Amino acid sequence: MCLAVPMRIVSIDRHIACCEARGVRREVSLTLLSDRAVAVGDHVLVHVGYALQIVSADEATASWDLFDEVARELDRLSGSVPVSETGIA
Secondary structure, three states: OOOOEEEEEEEEEOOEEEEEEOOEEEEEEOHHHOOOOOOOOOEEEEEOOEEEEEEOHHHHHHHHHHHHHHHHHHHHHHOOOOHHHOOOO
16 A cells, blocks of 8 residues: 655755755755746655645645544554554644
């Protein structure tokens, strides 16, 4: 299974963007979006260091809400420490 994470573009230098999600910043290649106009403030889906597509802010928020819901359910089922207490959320 593959997972793409929504991130917001903070800065762009040629084909590399600095992207942020939940306080974590990563360098992301924009090579796969070279035919699209990508700008600071856009949200992109990121997989293994590559931006795959541009998504709306609402879609990015909905994805993170779903990730949170899945994490809470996994915590509930396993009886482990809630994600909010691990510093990951």
